[in-house]
Amino acid sequence: MLEQLIDPAAPQVPVMVQGATGRAARQHIKLMLGHGTNIVAGISPKAAGEVQDGVPIFATCAEAVEGTGARVSLPMVPPMSVLPAAREALEAGVRLIVTVTEGMPVRDAMHLHALIREHGAEWTGASSPGLAVPGRCKLGFLPDACLALGPIALWSKSGTLSYETALRLKSRGLGQSAWIGVGGDAVKGTRFADLVPLFRDHTPTRAVVIVGEIGGTEEEDLAARLAQEPLDKPVYAILAGSAAPEGKTMGHAGAIVSGGKGTFESKAEALQSAGVHVFRAIPPLVDRVAQDFQKETA
DSSP states (O other): OHHHHHOTTSOOOOEEEETTTSHHHHHHHHHHHHTTOOEEEEEOGGGTTOEETTEEEESSHHHHHHHHOOOEEEEOOOGGGHHHHHHHHHHHTOSEEEOOOTTOOHHHHHHHHHHHHHHTOEEEOSSOOEEEETTTEEEEOOOGGGOOEEEEEEEESOHHHHHHHHHHHHHTTOOEEEEEEOOSOSSOSOOHHHHHHHHHTOTTOSEEEEEEESSSSHHHHHHHHHHHSOOSSOEEEEEEOTTOOTTOOOSSTTOOOBTTBSOHHHHHHHHHHTTOEEESSHHHHHHHHHHHHHHHHO
């Protein structure tokens, strides 16, 4: 389903939003609709039968799927409600869950991971800022000011660092072919390595920019996959947290270095060995990407 979302030639995927009548959800539904997202249903038992910004509201996910054919769900609910909301969506037949709520309990995330496997579905999150294909769809709260159609696939853990990266690239005339926020939690669905096969033959993408960080082994796992299955297009990465002390969580639940693993050095070495251009800060990464594209078009 994620592959269909990023395919500009594929039909628009029908989306439903759980918790659709909440204040934040109402605001972001308007923004997502304005970006072309095919939102066909909202879920809110107390508002069932109403229409909000042109979107019909249903009492349950099952009713929404039956009535609209929704295949993707965006639960915009509090942390303790993410798991039951996702479970309801999966049981209704949804194929992709995108969870943007921060603070989902680790135990709930582990349970959801098992449910996703059980249903043969896909999950992007936890704590994802969302995903987007500019001009086609946006799920979550990626800032419109940072979005522009272009040749760069942006894969990110951090939300705020990816916003700055996207905005700086956009200012140099380099927008996004797709933007996937995988989130920074330790227990999650889509990981960087999972995106490699989706973008190998993704024609709109001419380069990949990764916003990674210290902690865990996700970047090392990506490097291992790239070594086995090269993308055949340039890949650039920023690794945040190079000065973080060992054993201290820095911002994200997954951004912790322990036992010598997950360090900036280990990640940089692994990625560089797979042909990735690695940077410690956003400005030099943006300069290098812009320079390389200038050479390509010269």
